[in-house]
Each structure stands twice: as structure tokens, then as C-alpha cells.
Amino acid sequence: MRELLRMSTAGSVDDGKSTLIGRLLLDTGSLPTDHLAAVDGPDGPDLAALSDGLRAEREQGITIDVAYRFFSTAKRNYVLADTPGHERYTRNMVTGTSNAHLAMLLVDVRAGVLDQTRRHARIATLLGVPHLVAVVNKMDLVDFDRSRFSSVREELREVADRLGVRMLVVPVAAKHGDNVANRSANTPWYDGPTLLEHLDGVEVLPPDFGVGRLRMPVQWVSRPVAGRRRSYTGRMAAGTLRAGDEVVVLPSGSRTRVTAVDTLDDGREVAVPPLSVAVELADELDVGRGDVLVAPDAEPVVTREVRAQVCWMHAEPLTPGRRLLLKHTTRTVRAEVTALHDRMDPRTLAELPVPDQLQLNDIGALTLRTAVDLVVEPYAHNRDMGAFILVDEHTHDTVAAGVVREATDRRTGPRAGDGAVWRSSRAPRPHPGAALWLLPAAGAADAEEVAGEVESALLAQGRPAYALRGENLRAGLAADLGDSAAERAEASRRTAHAARLLADAGVVVVGTAGDAAQGEALAQVVREAGPTAVVLTLEAGRDAAAEARRAITVLTGEAGSG
Structure with missing residues (x-):
């Protein structure tokens, strides 16, 4: 060839x-x-x-x-x-x-x-x-x-x-x-x-300089048909893929195994870049457009904050605080420019620090904060996983092209130890903060009604408490989000961090979760900062007041043992 x-x-x-x-x-x-x-x-x-x-x-x-x-x-x-x-x-x-x-x-x-x-x-x-x-x-x-x-x-x-x-x-x-x-x-x-x-x-570099580091962004999910499972299609960005391989689905982190790979070539058993493939998985997972299949021993960064360099290509200057759409692989997310770090002087190629704005054709470094998780790699490691464009969300004009320079993996970011240091300089609280997440059950009282009863009872005892009701969250913290899986995940993340801040301030936060997995994820974010967090499944046959008394007893016992 x-x-x-x-x-x-x-x-x-x-x-x-x-x-x-x-x-x-x-x-x-x-x-x-x-x-x-x-x-x-x-x-x-x-x-x-x-x-x-x-x-x-x-x-x-x-x-x-x-x-x-x-x-x-x-x-x-x-x-x-x-x-x-x-x-x-x-x-x-x-x-x-x-x-x-x-x-x-x-x-x-x-x-x-x-x-x-x-x-x-x-x-x-x-x-x-x-x-x-x-x-x-x-x-x-x-x-x-x-x-x-x-x-x-x-x-x-x-x-x-x-x-x-x-x-x-x-x-x-x-x-x-x-x-x-x-x-x-x-x-x-x-x-x-x-x-x-x-x-x-000139030596031509191979098309896949990430051999062994599987990267396959999912572009489309095909519904199951008779005799066939649901399949996930996309273009290989790096590595190899064959039936039997273990893969991780990011950003969720779910692990599964590939049961079939279709490359439209009956004689091919191994998929390599830049082929487009359809993949079947052993487990029924929540995998959608924008998710990435990766090798379990070589995972890229999952982040909401990237430092990047961009070429600004629009007549209207770019300033900090600007909100745009970021298109990366097969995912489009909302993003905000949180900082401009430097701008290249085209005459000297010097980097001029902290510019007020980037003008048409300027090249500069900036930090972007995204509304949901992105699976990225530095552009120097993988072009597909490190490149993106910025789009004006009103006109849909492409306003910048950029490359990822570095990103902090949210899975290895600040943990409990950092939370303890953060609180150490504060005066002691009259009452310890905590979080209680209620799980609904068949025949049980309404979870939000129970949360309100818990809030009222604690306030009557003189303890600061606040019920994170769904209607308030939808009108405030999550007002800009829709109902897609990614946006629901972002709403849950915001709720968890709001609870973390309130609990750290000495407030008992009471909220509801859809299932045990979500409840535990919400509780873990609060625990990372130090306060107690409890997940409680409501029981059938009890009214809201009785469930509130049981919840306070469980919460008090957990807080005392902590």
C-alpha cells in the first residue's frame, strides 16, 4: 500500500x-x-x-x-x-x-x-x-x-x-x-x-499514535432488533477493539465486555483507527452519544475544567465570562470562559499575560468550565480527544478552534483531607451539619413530604435545617438544565455540592434521591468535606410524621457515632 x-x-x-x-x-x-x-x-x-x-x-x-x-x-x-x-x-x-x-x-x-x-x-x-x-x-x-x-x-x-x-x-x-x-x-x-x-x-507518523489506548467516542445508539442487542456506533480515535475486550464507559465509569464488533468488513476481526464501527456490549448500560469507550488500563481525564489554547475567529471579541457551546468529539456541552491567561503577539510570538479580551484571529490560552463531564486528553497525545470548537449558542456560528493543553481529572481532585483543612480555620459550630437523603418506596409516604416534616421538627429543636425540595432546585440551581441523561447528572452534581456547602456551615440538609445509587453518590460528596451523610429508604405503611421521627433518630445516631 x-x-x-x-x-x-x-x-x-x-x-x-x-x-x-x-x-x-x-x-x-x-x-x-x-x-x-x-x-x-x-x-x-x-x-x-x-x-x-x-x-x-x-x-x-x-x-x-x-x-x-x-x-x-x-x-x-x-x-x-x-x-x-x-x-x-x-x-x-x-x-x-x-x-x-x-x-x-x-x-x-x-x-x-x-x-x-x-x-x-x-x-x-x-x-x-x-x-x-x-x-x-x-x-x-x-x-x-x-x-x-x-x-x-x-x-x-x-x-x-x-x-x-x-x-x-x-x-x-x-x-x-x-x-x-x-x-x-x-x-x-x-x-x-x-x-x-x-x-x-519526510517521515509520516502512523495514524494511531495511541496504540493500546482504546478511544471510541459514541456517536449513535442503534435500537435493538430481533436477534440483535443494542449497538453503539462511532469512529475509532485510538487503539484497537475486538470481541471479548473489556472496556470502561466514560464518564460514568461502568465496566463491561465487548460481545461483537461490526466494521462492515466480514474478514476483519480487529477495529483500528480511523474505522467507523458498531459495538455490542455484554451489559445493558446507560450509554449515549458523547460517551467514550476506553481501555480499562489507560483511562483519559474526566473533567469539567480544561486549560486550552484557541484561535479566536469571530469579529466580536472574546471576554472572560462568555458562555458558548463546546463541541468535542461527539458531545456538545455548555461552557464558560472563566479566565484568559495570555495572548500571542503576532510580531514577536511573545505571550502577553492576562489580556482583557481576544480579538479576531488572536491566539491565546484560556480556562473553560463545562456544565457536564468531558472525556479529554492533551492534544499532543491524541488529536481527536484533544481538539474542540466553540460555537455561539445563539447564532450557531463557529467562533473558535482550540486544543486541550491540560485538565484536572475530577476523580482525583480534592478529597476529604482537603475538606478538613478547608474547615480547620473556622470557629466551632453550635450544631454539627449533616445530610439526609430519602429514598421513595412503594406504599411509603411521599419523600418530599417527609423531608418537610424532618425540616420542621429539627427547626423546632433549634437546629438549623433545610429541605432541598425538587421544585426549588428546578427553579434555581438547575433552571438552565433540561431532561437529558447528561443534564440530569449535572443537576444531581449541583445538588450534592449545595448540600455539601450547607452541611459544612452547620445546617442539616434533607433531600430526596431517585434510587440507592444516586443517594449514595450524593451522600459521598458531602462526606468528602467531613459532615455525616445518611441514605434512608422509606418504609411502607408509615405516615410522613412517623417516618420523619425515624429519620431523625437514624440521623442523630449516625452523627453521634461519627
Whole structure:
């Protein structure tokens, strides 16, 4: 199988990207005869017209959209994304470079390195492109002057050093083919490879550099049919998957085993990236779109707070506190920008600390807080699990592209010890706080009515108490949430942390839970901060007042034993 190299072009307007691409197509014999004849002129073929496909591009003489071109050499096949150079279309450059193995930066030898050149180089490194090559074009317009090339090369090397990458710099006259596919007699002082020699020699990283680290975001859940179980479909992001493998479903943490893998290829038993697959599981679990199947011995981070770098692509500036939609793998969640950490200066590539805002085409670091759990990895480890876009929730415009730099796993964050330290400097409470979670049962009194009775009885005894009624939660803490599984989980999380704060302040919190698992999860959050938390199942045949007396007795006994 022939090797495939994905590459993108980048540079400022009029640096000659389209002409260079036309030269590559022509010199590799990758042009159909009729296409070449259509752009032939008295002075030879118009090479730029070979790649500028949109009418607006031909009329204005600039590239506007991303155009994909295909060519091949004796060694490998190429997919080339021709991206716009104009600052207005920086977002298109991000799109075209997102899956590239190599980014080719064009520089007009007469103009030297411009802000847009630096911006494109930074975006390429931000997106994890492993190889950069700089093409100093239009050497024929300076009579192949060695000193002028050396000056531009030094500018480019300063950019590369600043970004911490290696970069080959090649002198080229794309219009005439100098040092593109063939070595030029006009540059006897240049002893490096031609552009095509370099492209043929670049090492292509394997598509899955997370071998053994299964990552499969679930995109769709197929209903069971006669003779078949429910199946979960998605595209493999890393690792391998076969029937019999044990997997963990995140963010829930449920473990199960794969019973069948369908890759639409009867002869294939093992699924690998980037195949799309349908998976059947041994257990009936609550698995939905946005969940991720992972290997049990190599779990990614489950978090609600990520530190990331973004390229802001909207005319309205980004400021702290802005709420957006975050699209990551197959999940879309609400997110808030809680802090802006720095902004890149396109002239120096320096990181300017704590900016007030990010403006159009700015690149900066920020912290995002999401409404529900995300399963993420740093972009350097896995592109699929570390990339995201931000979307305006009102206009649905894509306003930023970003990559995850780091995240704190909520499962290994602050625990009971931190809670004790947090409380140690406070004055002793007259009464210890606690939490009581009531579970409904068939034939038993209404759980919320019992919670109200407990609250009233404790207040009568002079103990601070508060009943967390469902209607109050829905009107306040959870007012912005719907009824999906993820949003119900977020409502439960908010309830638990509200109870934790109240209990820590010396209040007895009384609430209800849907089942034992939810009750124990709610109680555990409170216990992590120190206070007692009890889960009590109501009994059939007792009225609300009797159940309240029993609940207070159990709670008092638990608190005393604690």
C-alpha cells in the first residue's frame, strides 16, 4: 500500500501559493490533459489558475476557501490543502491544517517574514503538525540573490527557534520551477534538497499514535432488533477493539465486555483507527452519544475544567465570562470562559499575560468550565480527544478552534483531607451539619413530604435545617438544565455540592434521591468535606410524621457515632 502524506500550504496574500501548487501538479504529471489545455496561454500555462477553482478566486487573484489537490510521486501519494493567505480567512487555514502531517509556509523573498507568516506558523504548531518547511518564493525577482535569501532564512529560523520546531528553508522560483522538482542552476550556493525531494523524505507518523489506548467516542445508539442487542456506533480515535475486550464507559465509569464488533468488513476481526464501527456490549448500560469507550488500563481525564489554547475567529471579541457551546468529539456541552491567561503577539510570538479580551484571529490560552463531564486528553497525545470548537449558542456560528493543553481529572481532585483543612480555620459550630437523603418506596409516604416534616421538627429543636425540595432546585440551581441523561447528572452534581456547602456551615440538609445509587453518590460528596451523610429508604405503611421521627433518630445516631 502506497504511503499517503497530508500537507497544507500557508502564507500571506500574493506569496505565490497557487503558483507553487500548480508547479507541483505540473512537474509530477498529475494534471489531466484537458485541464492543462484550459489554462494554457501564450506564455505557457497559468499555474495559479490550475489551483484557484472558485470564480471569485480567479477574479480577485486570491485564495478564499480550502481547496484539496492530489498528486503523486514514485514514492508516495499526496493530499494538499491549499489554504487562504488573507487574514480574513484565517479560520480556513485552521481547517485545512488540522489533519496535516506537514505545513508548507510560503514567503515572498522581497517582503520577508510578515505577521501572517508568524501567525500561520504558530497555528501549525498549535495543531501539532510535526513537520514545517518554509519556501522562499519569487527568487527570480531578486536575481537569485544569495544575501537576500540568507536574510529571510534567518528571520524564519528565529520564528522556528521561538516555536521550538525545526524548519527547512528552500529558495524557489515557482513560476519557472527552480528547486521545486528539479535543482536550479540559478542557486549554486544552495546545497539542500529540492522541495519535492524533501517532501518525499519526510517521515509520516502512523495514524494511531495511541496504540493500546482504546478511544471510541459514541456517536449513535442503534435500537435493538430481533436477534440483535443494542449497538453503539462511532469512529475509532485510538487503539484497537475486538470481541471479548473489556472496556470502561466514560464518564460514568461502568465496566463491561465487548460481545461483537461490526466494521462492515466480514474478514476483519480487529477495529483500528480511523474505522467507523458498531459495538455490542455484554451489559445493558446507560450509554449515549458523547460517551467514550476506553481501555480499562489507560483511562483519559474526566473533567469539567480544561486549560486550552484557541484561535479566536469571530469579529466580536472574546471576554472572560462568555458562555458558548463546546463541541468535542461527539458531545456538545455548555461552557464558560472563566479566565484568559495570555495572548500571542503576532510580531514577536511573545505571550502577553492576562489580556482583557481576544480579538479576531488572536491566539491565546484560556480556562473553560463545562456544565457536564468531558472525556479529554492533551492534544499532543491524541488529536481527536484533544481538539474542540466553540460555537455561539445563539447564532450557531463557529467562533473558535482550540486544543486541550491540560485538565484536572475530577476523580482525583480534592478529597476529604482537603475538606478538613478547608474547615480547620473556622470557629466551632453550635450544631454539627449533616445530610439526609430519602429514598421513595412503594406504599411509603411521599419523600418530599417527609423531608418537610424532618425540616420542621429539627427547626423546632433549634437546629438549623433545610429541605432541598425538587421544585426549588428546578427553579434555581438547575433552571438552565433540561431532561437529558447528561443534564440530569449535572443537576444531581449541583445538588450534592449545595448540600455539601450547607452541611459544612452547620445546617442539616434533607433531600430526596431517585434510587440507592444516586443517594449514595450524593451522600459521598458531602462526606468528602467531613459532615455525616445518611441514605434512608422509606418504609411502607408509615405516615410522613412517623417516618420523619425515624429519620431523625437514624440521623442523630449516625452523627453521634461519627
